[in-house]
Amino acid sequence: MPHDAADVHGPPASAIGSVYVDAAHLAGLEGRARGLSFIAPAPVTSILSGRQASRMRGRGLNFEELRGYLPGDDIRHLDWRVSLRTGKPHVRVYTEERDRPLLVIVDQRMNMFFGSSRALKSVVAAEAAALAVWMAFAAGDRVGGVVFGDEEVVRVRPLRSRARIDLLFGAIARMNASLHAESLARTNYAQLNAALEGVLQIASHDFLVCIMSDFAGADERTRRLLRQIAAHNDVIAALVFDPLWQGMPEHRALVVSEGRLQVELRMEKERVRAPLASLFKGRAAAIAELLRTSGVPLMALSTAEPVVDQVRRLFGERVRRAAQGGL
Numbered sequence: 001m002p003h004d005a006a007d008v009h010g011p012p013a014s015a016i017g018s019v020y021v022d023a024a025h026l027a028g029l030e031g032r033a034r035g036l037s038f039i040a041p042a043p044v045t046s047i048l049s050g051r052q053a054s055r056m057r058g059r060g061l062n063f064e065e066l067r068g069y070l071p072g073d074d075i076r077h078l079d080w081r082v083s084l085r086t087g088k089p090h091v092r093v094y095t096e097e098r099d100r101p102l103l104v105i106v107d108q109r110m111n112m113f114f115g116s117s118r119a120l121k122s123v124v125a126a127e128a129a130a131l132a133v134w135m136a137f138a139a140g141d142r143v144g145g146v147v148f149g150d151e152e153v154v155r156v157r158p159l160r161s162r163a164r165i166d167l168l169f170g171a172i173a174r175m176n177a178s179l180h181a182e183s184l185a186r187t188n189y190a191q192l193n194a195a196l197e198g199v200l201q202i203a204s205h206d207f208l209v210c211i212m213s214d215f216a217g218a219d220e221r222t223r224r225l226l227r228q229i230a231a232h233n234d235v236i237a238a239l240v241f242d243p244l245w246q247g248m249p250e251h252r253a254l255v256v257s258e259g260r261l262q263v264e265l266r267m268e269k270e271r272v273r274a275p276l277a278s279l280f281k282g283r284a285a286a287i288a289e290l291l292r293t294s295g296v297p298l299m300a301l302s303t304a305e306p307v308v309d310q311v312r313r314l315f316g317e318r319v320r321r322a323a324q325g326g327l
Helices: 023-033 080-086 121-138 162-177 191-202 220-232 270-293 307-314 317-324
Strands: 061-068 090-096 102-107 143-148 153-159 208-213 234-241 253-258 261-266 298-302
Touching: 023 121, 023 162, 023 307, 080 090, 102 121, 102 191, 121 143, 121 162, 121 208, 121 234, 121 298, 121 307, 143 162, 143 191, 153 162, 153 191, 191 220, 220 234, 220 270, 234 270, 270 298, 298 307
Parallel strands: 102 143, 102 208, 208 234, 234 298
Antiparallel strands: 061 090, 143 153, 253 261
């Protein structure tokens, strides 16, 4: 059921942007998104370049008129039937649709309340979603989202409205504020698929769908849902990860918890460190393979670096340089 965001008593200001986010913080990222765009041109290093770019439909085309061929017209738009019937070349003229709705899917489950360096995964997902929202809004598109935690899925239908953005950011902030180390809640892995099912209820065709999650709980059903969504929409998966996925620290202990249960791991011991490293690498590879076979481009976002810097780099250096003047 759609859920209106309630007012949230925010966490301490010192925690904003690292442990928690609030609606004001997400709104404040509008200026940081200036100059960024989902639309090429971008260099070959961009997430939208090469083979992946061919998967992006971009905006749709509306048929406008049929008229005689003029020098410089794209011959791919020749209408052969009319040309043969009249004996003169005719082309079909199209105009680009001005609106491509954006839907951000934001994971705020307990599994996202983790980070070993700059910020928690839940914060990275929220900030990435906010940047995407401001990029689309600046392009004149409608924006909405699906925000999910361990107990609920909130759907916000796209609308080109700052009030709708406030509603979406309020939902993200409220769910983010409910995460805390003393929680008795455990990760509800089924919620990932529930959120994707919610996407299918909103995104009919020609949407841009950006999923911000660590994809905990992804399974064969997830793969099928992603394929269904991608059949008529453009989909980008932002895989949020922590540097611990890439390497285990060797000389310090780690205390990990999920709710009240805590375990200290002695990482200096090879018999502890090696199985964990293998587990993390295996899980990362499995998720990447699932996304690859779903036909969904993968954009990895680390908790160790500011999100805006990563998005600039992933969407191309030319976009980054154009944005520097606005910072």
